[in-house]
Amino acid sequence: xxxxxxxxTLKGIWVAAPLAWDEHYRLDEGIFRxxxxxxxxxxxxxxxxxxxxGELHAVDDDEFCRITDIFLDEVGPSGIPTQIGCxxxxxxxxxxxxxxxxxxxxxxxxxALPFWMELTPQEIIKFWADISAAVPDFxxxxxxxxxxxxxxxxxxxxxxxHVAPNLIGxxxxxxxxxxxxxxxxxxxxxxxxxxxxMYLVEAMKLGVSCGNYNASALWQPELTMKMFDLAEAxxxxxxxxxxxxxxxxxxxxxxxxxxxxxxxxxxxxxxGLMAATGILPCHQRTRAPYIGWPDEGVAQMRARLKAQFPxxxxx
Numbered sequence: 001x002x003x004x005x006x007x008x009t010l011k012g013i014w015v016a017a018p019l020a021w022d023e024h025y026r027l028d029e030g031i032f033r034x035x036x037x038x039x040x041x042x043x044x045x046x047x048x049x050x051x052x053x054g055e056l057h058a059v060d061d062d063e064f065c066r067i068t069d070i071f072l073d074e075v076g077p078s079g080i081p082t083q084i085g086c087x088x089x090x091x092x093x094x095x096x097x098x099x100x101x102x103x104x105x106x107x108x109x110x111x112a113l114p115f116w117m118e119l120t121p122q123e124i125i126k127f128w129a130d131i132s133a134a135v136p137d138f139x140x141x142x143x144x145x146x147x148x149x150x151x152x153x154x155x156x157x158x159x160x161x162h163v164a165p166n167l168i169g170x171x172x173x174x175x176x177x178x179x180x181x182x183x184x185x186x187x188x189x190x191x192x193x194x195x196x197x198m199y200l201v202e203a204m205k206l207g208v209s210c211g212n213y214n215a216s217a218l219w220q221p222e223l224t225m226k227m228f229d230l231a232e233a234x235x236x237x238x239x240x241x242x243x244x245x246x247x248x249x250x251x252x253x254x255x256x257x258x259x260x261x262x263x264x265x266x267x268x269x270x271x272g273l274m275a276a277t278g279i280l281p282c283h284q285r286t287r288a289p290y291i292g293w294p295d296e297g298v299a300q301m302r303a304r305l306k307a308q309f310p311x312x313x314x315x
Contacts, residue, residue: 005081005107005139010169010192011211012045013228014083016053017071018218018271021285027063029070034281036074042221045211045228047075048110050085051143052266053215056112058287065100072105081107083141089116091127095134108139108168113148124156125163132164141169141194154187161190169194171213182206197224198247201239204231215266216246218274218282220312249273249305249312256304262297265290276302277313 003009017039020031039047049071050056050064059067068084075082086097086109098109111131113119119127132140142160144152151173152160161167169192172181176199185193185208193210195203200212217224223242230239253273257264262272267286272293275284286292293301306313 003081005083005168007168007190007192007209009081010046010108010139010141011209013212013214013217013224014046014048014194015039015044015214015217015221016051016270017047017049018053018267018274018282019055019059019067020282021287022283023285025285025287027067028283031281031283032067032070033074036071038280039217039221040075040078040080042217043225044080044214044217044221046081046083047071048083048085048213050087051110051213052145052147053218053270054085055267055287056085056087058290061096064097068101068104068106076105083108083110085110085112085143087112087115087143089114091130094131098131098135098138098140102135102138108141109135110141110143110171112143112145113150113152115145115148118149121156124150124152125159128160128167129163132166136166138166139168140164140166141171142167143171144173145171146173154184157188157191161188168192169211172196175199176203178202178206182208185209198243198250201227201231201236201243205236215270218270218280219249219277220246221279245309245311249309252308253301253305256301260297260300262293262301263291268292272298272301276305278302279314 020028022028084101084106086094086101088094094111101109171194176195193208194213197212197216203210227239227242254264268290271284274280274282275298284292284298302313
């Protein structure tokens with residue numbers, strides 16, 4: 001059994017579970033399970049499904065249930081905590097998924113705002129009140145993505161906590177202003193605050209209760225875990241060097257994608273880099289309309305990264 005998730009236990013490196021598609025773009029259960037086993041062996045602090053890398057946009061309801069069952073069957077016995085991404089374009093869709101995830105034994109549900117049309121402030125509060133009332137004993141985290149057309153502020157989270165007391169954490173999107181981030185975090189001490197890979201070490205250095213919903217562990221699992229352990233031990237220089245290295249790889253890879261004509265949407269580039277390093281088992285296929293890197297694109301990126309960042313590509 002994993003430790004119950006609270007603001008205090010929700011921390012560390014939480015790794016996105018990439019969906020493995022076969023040549024007909026159906027779930028490859030064997031590869032999906034093996035990827036999860038390898039991430040468990042790497043001692044990830046948590047695993048979650050159906051974020052951007054987990055292609056939340058690409059699965060129907062039946063697939064959501066099947067993938068959730070497989071995921072919890074594989075990860076549950078390890079004791080590593082789990083979150084299920086429960087997203088939709090209407091409140092009842094999100095509630096249905098949250099109830100399924102709770103009954104299936106997940107430790108928390110990760111929720112983004114409905115993303116087809118922009119919500120008003122009143123609709124945002126109503127949404128959180130409704131989903132919290134539907135699963136009052138199920139911990140929730142907020143996937144505060146700019147793709148939902150509204151990025152919530154710390155002030156809005158203070159209001160949301162009044163109607164959704166089971167909200168325990170926030171994923172902050174994109175770039176973080178590290179000068180103001182501690183003040184933002186202090187406004188919501190009830191919540192754990194998750195930032196991107198490149199900002200995690202600096203945020204921890206500033207004393208923010210912190211974690212990361214992570215893709216770098218798909219490319220370099222051991223090194224990603226080492227980065228967090230070093231930061232937690234106060235070994236800032238070495239932790240910052242690893243974080244900076246990941247940042248340089250991403251910056252270089254995005255430029256190389258433009259030159260090679262490869263996609264850069266989250267699941268496309270994350271799976272592409274995963275295939276390029278070859279440390280974890282997963283094909284780079286993504287469901288249409290998003291186009292995964294072709295095999296020759298993976299090979300070209302691997303060669304470029306090996307020449308530029310030999311530490312990133314294993315022999």
